[in-house]
Amino acid sequence: MTDWWRSGVIYQLYPRSFADSDGDGTGDLRGVTARLDHLAGLGVDAIWLNPCFPSPNADWGYDVADYLSVDPELGGDAALDALIAAAGERGIRLLLDLVPNHTSDRHPWFEESRSSRDAPRRDWYVWADGRDGGPPNNWKSVFGGPAWTYDEPTGQWYLHNFLPEQPDLDWWNEDVREAFDGILRHWFDRGVAGFRIDVAHAIVKDAELRDNPPADESDPSRTRRFGQRQVYSMNRPEVHDVFRRWRAIAQEYEPERVLIGETWVFELERLARFYGEGSDELHLAFNVPFLLSPFEPETLAEIVAATEAALPGEAWPVWTLSNHDVIRFPTRWCTDHPARIRCALLLLLTLRGTPVLYYGDELGMPQARLARSDLRDPVGLRHWPLDPGRDGARTPMPWADEPGAGFTEPGVRPWLPIADAHAVNVASQRGDRDSVLSLARDLITLRRELPDLATGAYERLPTHEGTWAWRRGERIMVAVNACDEPRAVGGVRGTIRVATDRSRDGEGVSGELALGPWQAVVIAGP
Ligand code: NOJ
Numbered sequence: 245m246t247d248w249w250r251s252g253v254i255y256q257l258y259p260r261s262f263a264d265s266d267g268d269g270t271g272d273l274r275g276v277t278a279r280l281d282h283l284a285g286l287g288v289d290a291i292w293l294n295p296c297f298p299s300p301n302a303d304w305g306y307d308v309a310d311y312l313s314v315d316p317e318l319g320g321d322a323a324l325d326a327l328i329a330a331a332g333e334r335g336i337r338l339l340l341d342l343v344p345n346h347t348s349d350r351h352p353w354f355e356e357s358r359s360s361r362d363a364p365r366r367d368w369y370v371w372a373d374g375r376d377g378g379p380p381n382n383w384k385s386v387f388g389g390p391a392w393t394y395d396e397p398t399g400q401w402y403l404h405n406f407l408p409e410q411p412d413l414d415w416w417n418e419d420v421r422e423a424f425d426g427i428l429r430h431w432f433d434r435g436v437a438g439f440r441i442d443v444a445h446a447i448v449k450d451a452e453l454r455d456n457p458p459a460d461e462s463d464p465s466r467t468r469r470f471g472q473r474q475v476y477s478m479n480r481p482e483v484h485d486v487f488r489r490w491r492a493i494a495q496e497y498e499p500e501r502v503l504i505g506e507t508w509v510f511e512l513e514r515l516a517r518f519y520g521e522g523s524d525e526l527h528l529a530f531n532v533p534f535l536l537s538p539f540e541p542e543t544l545a546e547i548v549a550a551t552e553a554a555l556p557g558e559a560w561p562v563w564t565l566s567n568h569d570v571i572r573f574p575t576r577w578c579t580d581h582p583a584r585i586r587c588a589l590l591l592l593l594t595l596r597g598t599p600v601l602y603y604g605d606e607l608g609m610p611q612a613r614l615a616r617s618d619l620r621d622p623v624g625l626r627h628w629p630l631d632p633g634r635d636g637a638r639t640p641m642p643w644a645d646e647p648g649a650g651f652t653e654p655g656v657r658p659w660l661p662i663a664d665a666h667a668v669n670v671a672s673q674r675g676d677r678d679s680v681l682s683l684a685r686d687l688i689t690l691r692r693e694l695p696d697l698a699t700g701a702y703e704r705l706p707t708h709e710g711t712w713a714w715r716r717g718e719r720i721m722v723a724v725n726a727c728d729e730p731r732a733v734g735g736v737r738g739t740i741r742v743a744t745d746r747s748r749d750g751e752g753v754s755g756e757l758a759l760g761p762w763q764a765v766v767i768a769g770p
Contacts, residue, residue, distance in 0.1 A: 248337070249438070249502045249527055249598060250560045251698040252289025253688055256440075257603040258568050259296050259318050260304070260659055261640045264652040270659045271640065271651070273314070273323035277330045279643070282670060286606055286681075287688035290337040292440050292504070294568055296324065297343075300350050302409035303622055304638075305341075306442060307348035311427045328435045337437035339502065344424055344486075345447045346410040353423075354411050361398050370403035370414045371395075372453055382455045383477040384470045387623055391477060405446060405477060407622055415448045415486060428493050428501075438494070438502030444518065444526070445507050446478035447486065479509070484517065487525035494527075504528040504562065512547075512554040519559035528562040528598055535564055539577040539588060541712035541726045545704055548595060552702060561597030565589075566605050572637050575611035582608065583762035586683055586744035587724050590764040591712075593687040594722045596702035601684070603641055607673055608680035612639040612663035620660060639663045644671040678746050686742050687766070694741070694768060696720050707733050711759070719769035725759035733757045738769035 263275030273296065283291065295305030298315045305315070314324045328338050347354055356365045372380035372392075379392035379401050392401040393408040403412045413420050428439070456472040463473055487503065494501040507518050507529040518529040534547050551561050565573035565588060578584035585608040592599045614635050619625050624633020640658050642665035643650025649665035652658050673679035691698040700717025707713045710727030721738065725731045736757040740748050743765040753767060 254290045254600045255288040256292045258294045267653040269656045273319040273327050277327045284334040292339040295341040307410050308343050309348040309351050339438045342439040343442040345443045346412045349409045369411050371400045432501045440504045444505030448480040448483040450476035502527045512550045516554040523558045563597045564600040566602035572611040574608045580610045587764040606684040607668050611636045642669040721767045724764040728761045738767040740765045741768050742766045
């Protein structure tokens, strides 16, 4: 039987923004449970929840204060158990977000660690003496400024690749590794189907804390932004030992639990390494070059070909267009152009690899534009207006065109503003055959009906500039016209099963297929 995480579709949702069950303006897990029929109707196989552990929310859950319970604001442990059970009844699995790189500075481990140089957990974090009156080395925080903060009472510096409120754990410490073994088992025992692993490429640091070298123009990564290549502050090869260890734990379970890495790397050969040798590390590793590519068929086709070539034997790609850290794809890839949005969704759901939808993607929900006074993300709060931060991708799910948008009660102020729920919402798209939601649902249904669309081999077909076509398995063909002119694709035989222009569904094709500007189709051959 095919592994569910290869053939299935994963749906990422931001718990604070999905559905508010108790009228406090913040989404919660009971809200997710109440909306499961939407996800079952869409046909997804698993939900990945952004972090839902207790947190002071300096970085909205990515600063964890307790890895073994659920934030009471989100409903606590009982709400998670109920969600796992209710999702399970609908055949939907639940994945949590694990944050192993750092904890909150209010986690008891760090409070103990910083209490004195002799504290038993001092070496659970990365502490070092300063150099020439400044930080121990030149590492920079991803969120700006030095990656080190001086701790006056103990006279040393601690490392934080993100906020000072997010001290990095020391993954050279066997006790830290054992603690996380226990955390994995705790949630796996509880019925969690797997984890998305935050900054998976970053958790192990150079043991000697060497300076990062300067970046140069040939640097393929975006680390130029920091003026340095992050080769010592993260991206260490020893991280693979950790994932081999976690894969072995995942394999203790039936069905095997799944590990999905946030592998923020730009070279596909490096990405491939996260799958391990003979599938002994991560099951899936997010593909950042694809996510951040422009919506150009030639560029995308090259990334897909290079990914297919780089991944070892059994390894399986994973594709995503949006997430909580980047601008939503309808705005970033498609300039909010309806036909482009439909093409992008069709290709996401038909490439060889696991598609991950971000909540709202199935509606073509655009990025929200927020005022400075609405911001909650520390990145936007620090860098506005140069960087408005990530809140525009995290606004509440628009369920209906009504006060509160079906997200929260009318009159309640949501934690982030609700974007234009009149323009885009679930209720008005649900029964509309021409809606983005219907397109997404029908494509997911087709993946079940035609298993080759989910798991068949990918083969690119030769086409004219501005178009991209590929075969899946023996008899399925996908064609996308990603330009403003009509285009023809030759050598086609079969029936259009789903088209972005729904009036073409069911059309028979033999020979040449004419595609209007920004049209895409899935064709099943005889
Ligand atoms: C990556 C997460 O996706 C992002 O939201 C977070 O701010 C950083 N890691 C730090 O945990």
